Amino acid sequence: MAVPRSTHPTASRTARRPLVALAASLLALAPSLALGQAKPRPGTLGGTARPTGPVARPATPARTAPPPLPADSARPLPVGGIVMDSVAGAPLAGATVQLAAEADRTITHTAVSDSTGRWRIPAVKPGRYLAGFFHPTLDALGIEPPVHLVQIMPDTAARLDLGTPGPLAVRAKVCPQAPSDRAVLLGSVGDADDGDPIPEAKIVITWSEMRISEEGVRNVKRRLPVRVRPDGGYLVCDLPADVDLVANAEAPKRRGGLIELHLPPRSLTRRDFALGDSTSVITVVLPDTAAAREGRLQQPITVARGNAGLTGTVRTRDGRPLQGARVQLWGSDVMGTTTEAGNFALSGLPAGTYALEVRAIGYAPKRVPVTLAARRTGSVGVVLDERLNTLQSVVVQADRTKLQKDFTGFSERAKRGMGGRFLTEEDLAKRSPIVMTDALRTTPGISVVPNGTGFGYAIQGRGGCAPDVWVDGMRVFDGATDLDQLVRPTDVAGVEIYNGAAAVPAQFMGAGGGGGCGVVAIWTKRGR
CATH class of the missing domain: 2.60.40.1120 (Carboxypeptidase-like, regulatory domain)
Known part of the structure; x- marks a missing residue:
């Protein structure tokens, strides 16, 4: 999976020790480490970016290092480059880059990398410098900032690319x-x-x-x-x-x-x-309107909201904007739909790290992590790159008289409550589901989880076990895993959910199912 880079705005607070002090200890212990090599390697000096001009080259390893250039041998010149997170394979924003003169370490230059990882110091005199950077990434990796001894040549603008050690090196260390x-x-x-x-x-x-x-x-x-x-x-x-x-x-x-x-x-x-803290995340208890209308015991639904916002774009693999895709934040009831340009904007979101789910007909759903803050609006770009194969039509024939009788039983059980929860066609329409698991996502006692195939969802009852699924009076084996393939929400007239065996009606206890993990019974419009 693609690894996201850190977005915490705390780089300036992570310079635990001055670079010159750290470099002095490294040079005293291992001078060859500071000298480095003439050709940068990915993940160390040089990162993964390719220099486009003269490079601030590490001093050539030799028995006797060349003497420092006189301080007045040339005019100051700009030095810049890119800082890379070699673990994430992405530019590192907010890194504090420091250059300290080798001869006089009280002479230092500092810059902070921007959102693209680029940094620039406008005027540095030619000479030999200790170069390194600080960032929260280094603290999280549990490694010391890499320090390099470089020589800046006169009369040429220099490029110096820096980076964290690569994944294999970090794994071997930590x-x-x-x-x-x-x-x-x-x-x-x-x-x-x-x-x-x-x-x-x-x-x-x-x-x-x-x-x-x-x-x-x-x-x-x-x-x-x-x-x-x-x-x-x-x-x-x-x-x-x-x-x-x-x-x-x-x-x-x-x-x-x-x-x-x-x-x-x-x-x-x-x-x-x-x-998010207690002021940036609000817990909202939604009323159980279906239960209230039917006179049953209400089981409130808890979701999170807040003052954060998120904007973004949904595109296909070839870069075309995708209109009509539905976006929703897991753990919140806030959702939206993309415009003709593929754009969306969500507000009233909780602060913190959450998963943004994007769904569109014909594409595998995609979930990407997003970090939201109450003081700024986040942004994200999502590419739906996995097309779903269209399933062949399935024709189910049954006795219409029997289906009408069974659906009448659904209506009678819904009126009496019967220890379950009941969703009518009107309830489903209010939830605007794209697939059936969408309709059950906020139902108490039912969890919607990834089905383990890389796309699609399964339903679980309390305790993490799979409930029995019945469609028009017939039990469907593995229905909890394949629910989205069995029936479309637009074809459903009613759903009844029972969270435990004690409440399951006798007609849903046969056909090899015991109802111990609950029952989800779906009635299609064919039976009305």
Whole structure:
């Protein structure tokens, strides 16, 4: 998966030690480290950018280093370059770049990289300098800032590209004992608005795995909490690879959302989290209007809102804007639709890291992590690049008289309550679902989760087990996983949901189903 780069606006506060002091200790211990090599390598001096002009070259390793150039040998000239996050493979914004003269380390020059990772110092005298940078990324990786000894030549503008060590080098340093078939995850947790570390936070990672025992094969849900260090960083060295993971950050009196991760074997992935405070995230309890109308016990729906905003564009793989795509923030009831130009704008969102879900007919749904802040409007670009194959039409024939009788039973059970929840055609229309799992997403007792195929969703009952699914009075095996392929929301006249076996009507207890994990019964318009 593509690894997002850090967006915390705290780079200027991370210069824990002056560069000159750090460089002095490195030079005293290992002069060859400071001298570097003439040809930059990806992930160290030179990053991954290709120089376009004369480069501020590291001094040539030799037994006797050339003497420094006289300070007045040439006029000052500009020096600039790009700072790269070699773990994320992206430019590093907000990095504090420093140059310190080797002969007199009280002579320093400082610049901060912009959103594209570029930095520039307008006037630097030719000579030999110690060069390095500071950034929260280095703190999260648990490594010291790389320092290089470079020589700036007279009468030529110089380019100096810097970067963090590459993923393999960082993995070997921070998790030397990690099994080769496992994945490493690291990052930081900070405040959504000012980026300050949240040391009392923790990261929670969950996934499902098959467990074989004397009782047989079971699908077990694993939950791994990881405490965050005082500097806000965290590190997990032993995660399953090629498995759908769900991760989120937690802290007292703060809120954030769930995001999905899929980590390749031997990988090192950086994922930062932000949490909103109690004033930037508002918990809203939505009324259970269907239950109120039917005179049943209401089960309120809790969602998060706030003062954050998000704008963005949805495009296809070939760059065409996608009109009519639906966008929604997981954990909130705020949603929108893209315009003819593929643009959307959402407001009233909670602050923190959440997953933005984008859906469009004919495309696999896509979920991308976004970090939202109450004091600024975020932006994101989403590309829907996976087309879905159109399924062949399926014709189902049944006795219309029997379907009419069964649908009448649905109406009678809905009027009496019967221990379940009931969604009418009007209820479904208000939720504007694209697929059936959309209609059940905010239903208490039902969770909508990735189905493990890379796209699409499954439904789970309480405890994480799959409820029995019935369509027009017939049980559908694996219906909880294939629900979106079974029926379209526009063809549904009613849905009844039972969260436990005690409330399930007798007619839904047969055909191999016991209803122990609940029942979702769907009635199509054919039976009316």
